[in-house]
Amino acid sequence: MTETSDFLIxxxxxxxxxxxxRLGPDASVIVLEMEDALGRHSTGRSAAIYIRNYGNRTLRALNAMSEPVLENPEGISDHSLLSPRGEMLIASEEELGVFADYLKGAEGMEMLTSDEAVSLFPLLRKDRIAAAAIERDAKDIDVDRFLQGAARLARRHGAQFVMSAPARRITRISGQWRVETPRGVFEAPVLINAAGAWADEIAALAGVKKVGLVAMRRSAAIIPPPEGVDVTGWPLVASASESWYAKPDAGKLMVSPADEDPVAPHDVWADDMVLAEGLHRFEQAVTMPVTRVERNWAGLRNFVADRTPVVGFASDADGFFWLAGQGGYGVQTAPALSQLTADLCLGRNPGLMAPVVQALNPARLV
Incomplete structure (x- = not known):
């Protein structure tokens, strides 16, 4: 038996x-997920922080549009998905150039002295800090509450989520996209490709030209702080060249080597050598040795060549919509991109400025 809807995601x-x-109030929607739970890969392994100044100009516009929704997630949660954190950027002498580049066009960044930086993150080595700045309004995101709340809202509007349903065959027949899965056959005039690291594979399966998506591994580890040190209120701190970052996490420190190693899409895990090298870079910037790793993991960041998301209808296939290439910005830009997807799919004028919409258009990659 074939199930039909207005949109297949x-x-x-x-x-x-x-x-x-966002589509649910105005259309019937079926979401096909290859795993047995939502958010198993990139979403569930996010660093979980909102940083307004993270990314290029297009991404910063998406960040700004998303913040009010994250702060007041009507229908998704009864209170804010954000909590105070702050993000501090530090630069060695060799990193002053990239530090200056990051600050160009940034909003809400406050310059700090090395003493002020150490007062905020007391493990830092003062002699390694040539410059520092902080975005005090950077905030932690409750990613699980966001994802589950969005799914509940979708279901309240009638959306159906089908788990353990990887696409095995995709065809276009009589104006309908037909997706065959182990859980059944599904059809809709519009197919939304939100498959993360697998988005190019889905396009190939559908006979649609790929956009050149590259999946990149990002690793992280949880380490204990020094005995008796409370890290709870410290900001996230990152090197200006993004060679490592550290963030308080449930009384411990999450440290990442900020790696971006290209990999084939799969259930990725941390590479021991990459992790060790990143932890060594962290050690060079702080006064504590890393003596124990309590656990580690990795996720996938998915980029096209210009490191800007791909959102819009494909130019070479009717009814095929791209929602991919979010890189490491997927959670914090999700409110803006979800709304844009609904607006474009339903033929409404998007709330984003035209240059931003154009910068996201898949046609730029053809």
Missing amino acids: IGGGIAGAGAAA
Whole structure:
């Protein structure tokens, strides 16, 4: 038996769930997720922080549009998804150039002395800090509450989530996209490709030209702070060249080597050598040795060549909509991109400025 809807969404991360929540009031939606739970890959392994100044100009516009929704997530949660954190950028002498580049066009960044930086993150070595700045309004994101809330909202509007349903065959027949899965056959005139690291594979399966998506591994580890040190109120701190960052996490420190190693899409894990090298870079900037790793993991960041998301209808296939390439910005830009997806799919004027919409258009990659 074939199930039909107005929209089929492939991918049950925050992109797919968010789009379903925004499309749901006006259309029937089915979300097909290959895993047995939502957000198993990139969404569930996010660093979980909102940083307004993170990314290029287009991404910063998306960040700004998303913040009010994260702060007041009506229908998704009864209170803010954000909590205070702050993000501090530090630079060695060799990193002053990239530090200056980051600050160009940045909003709400406050310059700090090395003493002020150490007062905020007391493990830092003062002699390694040539410059520092902080975005005090950077905030932690409750990613699980966001994802589950978006899925609940979508379901309240009638959306159906089908788990353990990887696409095995995709065809276009008589104006309908037909997706065959182990859980059944599904059809809709519009197919939304929100498959994360697998988005190019889904396009190939559908006979649509790929956009050149590259999946990149990002690793992280949880380490204990020095005995008796309370890190709870410290900001996230990152090197200006993004060679490592550290963030308080439930009384411990999450440290990442900020790696971006290209990998084939899969259930990725941390590479021991890459992790060790990143932890060594962290050690060079702080006064504590890393003596124990309590656990580690990795996630996938998915980029096209210009490191800007791909959102819009494909130029070479009717009814095929791209919602992909969010890089490491997928959670914090999800509110803006979910709304844009609904607006474009339903033929409404988007709330984003035209240059931003154009910068996201898949046609730029053809």
